[in-house]
Amino acid sequence: xxxxxxxxxxxxxxxxxxxxxxxxxxxxxxxxxxxxDRFVDDDLVHRMRADLERAYATCxxxxxxxxxxxxxxxxxxxxxxxGESFLxxxxxxxxxxxxxxxxxxGPFILNAFGGNILRTSASYASAIHRDVRTYSRxxxxxxxxxxxxxxxxxxxxxxxMMTGSHRDxxxxxxxxxxxxxxxxxxxxxxxxxxxxxxxxxAAGANNTADAxxxxxxxxxxxxxxxxxxxxxxxxxxxxxxxxxLQRQVLGYYSRIPATLEEWYQPPQRRMYRPGQG
Ligand SMILES: O=C(O)CCC(=O)C(=O)O
Numbered sequence: 468x469x470x471x472x473x474x475x476x477x478x479x480x481x482x483x484x485x486x487x488x489x490x491x492x493x494x495x496x497x498x499x500x501x502x503x504d505r506f507v508d509d510d511l512v513h514r515m516r517a518d519l520e521r522a523y524a525t526c527x528x529x530x531x532x533x534x535x536x537x538x539x540x541x542x543x544x545x546x547x548x549x550g551e552s553f554l555x556x557x558x559x560x561x562x563x564x565x566x567x568x569x570x571x572x573g574p575f576i577l578n579a580f581g582g583n584i585l586r587t588s589a590s591y592a593s594a595i596h597r598d599v600r601t602y603s604r605x606x607x608x609x610x611x612x613x614x615x616x617x618x619x620x621x622x623x624x625x626x627x628m629m630t631g632s633h634r635d636x637x638x639x640x641x642x643x644x645x646x647x648x649x650x651x652x653x654x655x656x657x658x659x660x661x662x663x664x665x666x667x668x669a670a671g672a673n674n675t676a677d678a679x680x681x682x683x684x685x686x687x688x689x690x691x692x693x694x695x696x697x698x699x700x701x702x703x704x705x706x707x708x709x710x711x712l713q714r715q716v717l718g719y720y721s722r723i724p725a726t727l728e729e730w731y732q733p734p735q736r737r738m739y740r741p742g743q744g
């Protein structure tokens with residue numbers, strides 16, 4: 468049995484040689500999470516950091532203006548449309564597409580694309596939580612990913628993962644139970660943490676002077692309602708400029724018609740295409 472606990476090393480743009488679909492699915496089924504070392508290269512990491520800073524100014528302005536500043540410091544939401552690097556990341560999922568398809572048993576879409584700039588102060592992401600309210604155990608509704616934009620270490624608050632809790636923890640564990648089983652998901656910048664959304668986790672405490680940045684795209688089966696209408700946010704007309712992978716993942720093939728004209732279309736022009744589950 469291969470060791471599922473070690474971050475799997477790969478050259479940028481590739482998956483580690485040992486990370487076949489079977490190994491991926493085995494890790495998700497047993498531990499519920501894994502780290503893919505340097506899933507994206509430094510160039511994309513640098514551009515995502517710059518886009519993240521700009522997007523944070525936009526998100527923070529609205530958080531403050533709308534009276535929700537307290538618990539949201541450092542958090543960002545709905546980055547699709549807030550920087551080209553975020554769209555580029557969707558295209559970089561190619562090598563992982565068969566793995567995510569195997570996990571979901573079919574095509575998948577983006578559910579939400581957030582981010583976290585973790586400094587010494589905490590946000591809601593620092594509480595023990597999971598990101599799917601409906602505990603679905605063996606039926607995977609949602610899958611989290613977290614792309615590390617800085618090295619994640621124990622000192623700067625690497626995400627704490629309660630290994631295996633997606634299988635046996637339908638309700639929130641006590642702080643003690645969490646601490647007993649939680650492992651730090653450490654990794655180099657560019658590494659991708661992938662985890663079952665049924666798994667309990669929390670951002671660690673950042674005890675350094677530097678920010679620990681990440682983006683957190685989540686994925687689902689197309690039949691699950693996404694947290695943001697990505698095709699409408701980008702514009703339906705933008706579809707022609709996107710890759711096949713971006714169209715699928717951003718949900719252009721699983722939109723909701725709003726007129727009879729949109730509904731009555733041949734299969735390949737339908738807003739919700741055949742085969743989306
Ligand atoms: O920033 C982190 O370490 C945790 C992020 C998180 O909780 C999430 O993506 O749900």
